[in-house]
Amino acid sequence: xxxxxxxxxxxxxxxxxxxxxxxxxxxxxxxKTSLFNALTGLHHKVANYPGVTVExxxxxxxxxxGGQAILIDLPGVYSLSANSPEEIIAAEVLGGxxxxxxxxxxLVVLDxxxxxxxxxxxxxxLDQGIRVVVALNMVDLASNQGISIRPEILCRLLRTPVxxxxxxKRVGLLNLLVELEKALDSPQPSIAPTLSPKFLWVEDAxxxxxxxxxxxxxxxEKAAQNSELSSDGLxxxxxxxxxHRVAVGATAxxxxxxxxxxxxxxxxxxxxxxxxxxxxxxxALLFQGVFVGAQYPTELLEAGLGYVAxxxxxxxxxxxxxxxxxxGVIAGVGSxxxxxxxxxxxxxxIGILEExxxxxxxxxxxDRVMRCVGLQGRSFVPLLSSFACAIPGIxxxxxxxxxxxxxxxxFVAPFMSCSARLPVYALLxxxxxxxxxxxxxxxxxxxxxxxxxxxxxxxxxxxxxxxxRTVLRGARSLFLLELPRLRWPSLHNVGIEIxxxxxxxxxxxxxxxxxxxxxxxxxxxxxQLPPGTxxxxxxxxxxxxxxxxLIEPLMRPLGFGWEICIGIIASFAARELFxxxxxxxxxxxxxxxxxxxxxxxxxxQSSLTLxxxxxxxxxxxxxCQCMSTxxxxxxxxxxWRWPIFMFTYMTLLAYAAAWVTVTLATxxxx
Amino acid sequence: xxxxxxxxxATLTAPRIAPLSSYASQSRGTVHHLEAPDDATLRRLLSLxxxxxxxxxxxxxxxxxxxxxxxxGSRLALRAxxxxxxxxxxxxxxx
Numbered sequence: 130x131x132x133x134x135x136x137x138x139x140x141x142x143x144x145x146x147x148x149x150x151x152x153x154x155x156x157x158x159x160x161k162t163s164l165f166n167a168l169t170g171l172h173h174k175v176a177n178y179p180g181v182t183v184e185x186x187x188x189x190x191x192x193x194x195g196g197q198a199i200l201i202d203l204p205g206v207y208s209l210s211a212n213s214p215e216e217i218i219a220a221e222v223l224g225g226x227x228x229x230x231x232x233x234x235x236l237v238v239l240d241x242x243x244x245x246x247x248x249x250x251x252x253x254x255l256d257q258g259i260r261v262v263v264a265l266n267m268v269d270l271a272s273n274q275g276i277s278i279r280p281e282i283l284c285r286l287l288r289t290p291v292x293x294x295x296x297x298k299r300v301g302l303l304n305l306l307v308e309l310e311k312a313l314d315s316p317q318p319s320i321a322p323t324l325s326p327k328f329l330w331v332e333d334a335x336x337x338x339x340x341x342x343x344x345x346x347x348x349x350e351k352a353a354q355n356s357e358l359s360s361d362g363l364x365x366x367x368x369x370x371x372x373h374r375v376a377v378g379a380t381a382x383x384x385x386x387x388x389x390x391x392x393x394x395x396x397x398x399x400x401x402x403x404x405x406x407x408x409x410x411x412x413a414l415l416f417q418g419v420f421v422g423a424q425y426p427t428e429l430l431e432a433g434l435g436y437v438a439x440x441x442x443x444x445x446x447x448x449x450x451x452x453x454x455x456x457g458v459i460a461g462v463g464s465x466x467x468x469x470x471x472x473x474x475x476x477x478x479i480g481i482l483e484e485x486x487x488x489x490x491x492x493x494x495x496d497r498v499m500r501c502v503g504l505q506g507r508s509f510v511p512l513l514s515s516f517a518c519a520i521p522g523i524x525x526x527x528x529x530x531x532x533x534x535x536x537x538x539x540f541v542a543p544f545m546s547c548s549a550r551l552p553v554y555a556l557l558x559x560x561x562x563x564x565x566x567x568x569x570x571x572x573x574x575x576x577x578x579x580x581x582x583x584x585x586x587x588x589x590x591x592x593x594x595x596x597x598r599t600v601l602r603g604a605r606s607l608f609l610l611e612l613p614r615l616r617w618p619s620l621h622n623v624g625i626e627i628x629x630x631x632x633x634x635x636x637x638x639x640x641x642x643x644x645x646x647x648x649x650x651x652x653x654x655x656x657q658l659p660p661g662t663x664x665x666x667x668x669x670x671x672x673x674x675x676x677x678x679l680i681e682p683l684m685r686p687l688g689f690g691w692e693i694c695i696g697i698i699a700s701f702a703a704r705e706l707f708x709x710x711x712x713x714x715x716x717x718x719x720x721x722x723x724x725x726x727x728x729x730x731x732x733x734q735s736s737l738t739l740x741x742x743x744x745x746x747x748x749x750x751x752x753c754q755c756m757s758t759x760x761x762x763x764x765x766x767x768x769w770r771w772p773i774f775m776f777t778y779m780t781l782l783a784y785a786a787a788w789v790t791v792t793l794a795t796x797x798x799x
Numbered sequence: 800x801x802x803x804x805x806x807x808x809a810t811l812t813a814p815r816i817a818p819l820s821s822y823a824s825q826s827r828g829t830v831h832h833l834e835a836p837d838d839a840t841l842r843r844l845l846s847l848x849x850x851x852x853x854x855x856x857x858x859x860x861x862x863x864x865x866x867x868x869x870x871x872g873s874r875l876a877l878r879a880x881x882x883x884x885x886x887x888x889x890x891x892x893x894x
Contacts (some may be wrong), residue, residue, distance in 0.1 A: 208846035212839050241874045246848055357850065361838070365845035369871075371855070399876070401861040493876045499862060607840050609847065609881055612867065612874040 134426045149198040151190075154254060155238035156221055157205030157245050158486075158613040159265040162186070162295035163496050164238055165202040166625050168306075176702075194312040201230060207246075209253045210361075213529070223254050234312045236305075241271035241278050241293070242614070244380065248372035249365075255289070260312045264305055270616065276380060283379035296640045297619035308720070331564045391615050398487060399612065404494035411487070415478045417575040417584055419471055419551075423436065426470035427555075431726060434463035449654070457650030458714040462643050469635065471555065472548045473627050475517060479625045484618030488513065493610055502590040503597025503609055505529070508538040512589065515545035516582070517630060519758045523765055533603030539765055540775055543753050544589035546582045549704040554581055556708050560731040561742035585750050588782070618626045645706050649673060649699060649713050668692075668714060687744045687787050690736025700754045707749075711735075740794035744787040752783035815889040820856045820864060820882035828887035829854050835884050847875060849885055 155486035156160045186202040203222055204215035221227040223235060235254055238585065241248040256259060265280060284291040290308040294301025318347030350360045358366060397403045439457045445451040482488050488510065496506030504557030507529050522542040531537040546554070558574050565573040597603075652673035668674055669691070676698060677691035684694050692714050708727070715730045731737070736744065753759070759772040766772070816831045830887045835841035848871035850856075859867040864879030877885075 208842065210839075210842040210846060212843060244870045246873050249846060249848070253859070357832075357842070361842055361845060362833075362850070365842075366850045368851045369848060396859065398857075399867065401863060401865065497865070607842065607843060607881060608876070608878050610876040612876055613845070614874075677878075 131369050142267075149196070149233045150201065151198050151234045151236050151309060151313075152201045152203050152222055152230065152232040152781065153236045153238060154203045155205060156191065156207055156240065156250060158611060159205065159238045159240040159243075160296050161205060162202055162236045163619060164236075164264055164266060164294075165200060165621055166622055167296045167299050167302055169200055170625075170637040178741075184556055187349045191307070192313075193306050194660065195311060196310065197314070198233075198311075199307070200236075201232075206250060208250055208339050218515060219287045219739055223257060223259075225257055225259065232259060234262055234309060235407065236309065238264045238296075241265050241268045242274055242276055243371070244276075244278065244575070248375055249368055251287070252368045252371055255287075260315065261289045262305070262308050262312050263287060263289055263291045264295050264296075265291055268293045269295045269298070269300075270530050270614070275382065277382050278379050279381055283375070285615060286375045286378055286762065297621065299621075301436070318528050339436040384514050394615060395490070395612075399490040399493050401497060404490065405498070408491050408494050411482070411491075413579055414584075415475075415482075416579045417572065418478060420580075421473045421572060421575060422474050423470040427467050430467045430470065434459060434467065437728075438463070452654065453647065453650055454656075457646050458643065458715055460646070460709070462646060462709065463712075465567065467552075467618060469631055471551050472517075473631050475548060475551070476627045476630045477623060479513065479517065480623035483620045484616070484623060486613040486615045489610060489612055496608060496610075502594040503534075503601075504537060504541075504593050505531075505534055506610060507608060508534065511538055511542060512545055513589070515542040515547060518547050518549070519543045519545065519755065520761050523758070523761050530602060533597070533601040536766065536771070537593045537601050540596060540771065541589035541593045543758050543775065543779065544751070545583045546585045547704070547755075549755065550749055552705050552708045553700075554578055554746060556711075556728065556731070556741050557737075557746050560728045560735075561739050581746055581750050584747065587785075588751055592778075645699060646713060649695075649710055651708075653695075653714055654678070673714065687748065687784070688736070688738060688741025692735060693737065693745065697754075698746075704749065704754045740791050743794050743799070744791035748787035750783070751779055751786050753779035816886055817875070817889060818883045819855065819857070819866060819868070819885040819887050820879050822860065822866070822882075822887070822889070824857055824860045826857045827854065827890040829890070831886045831888045833884055834886060840884070844884065848873070854885055855885075 153161050153165050165186060165188065168190050185706070187774050188200050190200050192198060192200050201222075203219045206216050206223075206326075208217045209220040209223060210216075222232065223231045225231070235257075237251050237254055239251065251261075251263070265283065270276065271278065278293070280291045280293045290312060292301055292305040292308050294305060296302075319391060352363060357361060359533055398407050441454055441459065442451065445454065482491070491513075492506040492509040495509050499505055499508055508526070511522045511526045511529070513522075519542045522545065523539050526535045526538045526542070551799060554614075555578075558577055562574050562577050567573055567576065578657060653671050655671060658670060669678075673695050674691060677693075677695040680694045680698065681689070681691045684697070689697070692711065695714055696707040696710040699710040711731065712727050715727065715735075753776050762772040762775060763769055818834075819828070819863040822828065830849050830851055832851070833841060833844050833849060835844060853870060857866055858869055858874065864882075866877045866879070866882045867884075868875055868877060
C-alpha cells in the first residue's frame, strides 16, 4: 500500500538530459543501506566525498518509466546539528549547502518500529524545502512488535508520499520507485510550509503572518528567553512534540513488547561480565572459521593456478617471456588470489555480526576495557574494520568526535591484523606449525592464528595507553550508543559487502601486486648469468639477491635469510607482496624437479626454522608495512609527523618483539 | 501521631529529581533537565530524545554503574558519567 498526498503538479524544473539526484537519508540503523543495496544491487560504487575521506556510496537506479537517477547513500544522522565529519557531510547535503551534491529528492528512511525518534530528523529535513519521499522501512518487524502504522494517515500528517516496505525482503520497492518518479516530476516541496514543525509554537491564527514577516530562528530565541529552556532545548522539545503527535496519530495499535527471548539474549551479550566472555568466544570462533573454512577452496584455487601455469608452460617455448608469465605474473598474483576465500569468509562473519546487531553490543562490552587503555567503545568499529584493512578503519575514525581519541585510534588501527597480513600468516603457519588438534576439536594452526590477532590487539592497547597518557591527553568524549534490535541477518546485504571487499582486494592484487611482481621478477632475473648456472646461484647473484644480502646482517639476529629479507623489503609497499615475492624468488631459484606449492618449497628450502618463523610472524603483527596506510594517515591527520612517528615506532617495536620471540623460542627449545 | 489520608509522608509523594546515574534497574522517570558540559553534547542528547518530560525506563544497570535505557522507543547505552548529565524526576512506587 502506498500513500500519496494530493499536490497540484507544477512544471518540471530539472534541466533536460540531467540525471536526477536522489539522496537516501535517515537515522543510523533505520535500514538505509539495506534499501540502497536493494535498489542498486551491485550497480554502485564506493568512493569518497571530495576533499574528505567519508565513504560515499553512489549507484544508479532505473525508474518505472525508463528514466535514470543517481542514488546516494548519506551517512546516518540523528539530527542536522553536525558533530562528526559524517554528520557534517549529511547536514550540508540535506541543508542544501553542499557544492558537490544538489539533491532533487530526499528519500528519508524511517524505522517503522521506532517512528517517533526517526521523525525528529525528518522534521529538520522537511524544513529545508526539498522534495521528500518517506520510505517506512521494517514494517514487518514493527508488526511483530504489535506496532501497526497506517501509511495513508502518516502521509496526510506529513504531507509527503509514504511507502511502507521491507528493504531486506525487497518488498515495496516498485511502489517506492513510482513515488520517487512522481516526486521528481513535482518540483515544489511536497509539504505545505505551515505544517513544518518549526512553526508549531506559533499560534495557528498567526502562522500565515509569521511566515511572511519573521525569521523563525530569531523568534525561537525570543521565545526561549521567556521559558526555562535554551533555544536548542525549545527547538528539540517542539520537534519531539510534533513527532509524538504524528507517531501517535499514525499508529493503529501498540500491543506487545520485545520477545523475552530477544531480551534474554540481549541481557547476556551486552552484560559487562558475561558479554566479555561471549565476545571472546565469538571472536575465537570467527578466526577458527576463517582458517578452517577457507582450507578447501584455497587448495582448489592453488590447484587451478598450478594447472594454468602448467598449461602456459606447455604452450610457450622456454624463454624469458615464459619465465615472466609463469614466475612473475602467475606466481605473484596467483599467490595472493588464493587468499580470496579467507578474506571472503572474514567479511561473511563480520557482515553477519553487524547485521544481527551484535557488533554494537560488542562495542558496548568492550567500551570499559577500551576505557582502561584510554580509548572508547566508538573506537571499536574502526578497529574491527581494520581487521579487514586499516584504510577504511582509519577513515571510519571520523565518527569519533574527540580529536585525541580519534588520533589514538588512527595510530593503533594498523596494529589490527588486516586481510593483507592474512596471506603471510596463512603461508607461514601452513609451512611451520604442525597440523594438530587440541582438546579434540581445536586446530593448533587456528589457535596460533588467533594468538597473532590477540597479540596485535594487545600491542594496540598498550600503545593507546601510552599515547593517551603522554602526547594525546584529553577529556573523555560522549559515548552514548544506540543499541539496534537483534535480528536475523540479511544475506543479500552480507553478500554485497563481501563482493565489494573482495573486488577491492582483487583490484589491488591485479594492480599494485602485478606491477610489483613484474618488477621483482626483473630484479630477481637480472643480471643474467651464463647459461647453465644453477637457478639458486642466479637468484642469489641477482639485484634482488644483492638487496637481500645487504640487509641480511641486520636481520640475522632474527634468523631471517636473504630471501626472507627480499620479501620484507618488498612488503613495505604492501604486506601481501611478501607472499608473491617469495613465490617469485623461490620459483626462480627452485632447483627441485617437482612443482611443489609455495608452502612445501618454504619448508624444504628457506632459511627459516620454527623459532625464526614465529619471530617473522610476530614481526608482521607489529610492522607498519603499508604505504597506503601511511598515506591515509597523513591525509587524516593533516601532517607527516604522525605517519613518520607511526612507521618508526611500529618498525622498532616489530624488530624488538621478533627478537624477543626468537630468543624465547630458542631458549625453550621450540 | 495520626496522619490524615491526604497527608502521606513527604518522601513518598514529593517528586525526586536526581541524575539518571542514581537509578536502579527497572526504574522509571521523566527527563527534568540536562547538565551537558558543552553545546555539542547537549544537542546530541536532545536529538536522541532527552527532552523535558520524556519518559525513561532504566532497562539495566551494570555493576560499574553504566546504564541501558529505553527512550522514545529506542535503547541507548550510557556510561555512568554520561547518565549523570541527565536529571530525571523519579516516578514514585517503582524501584
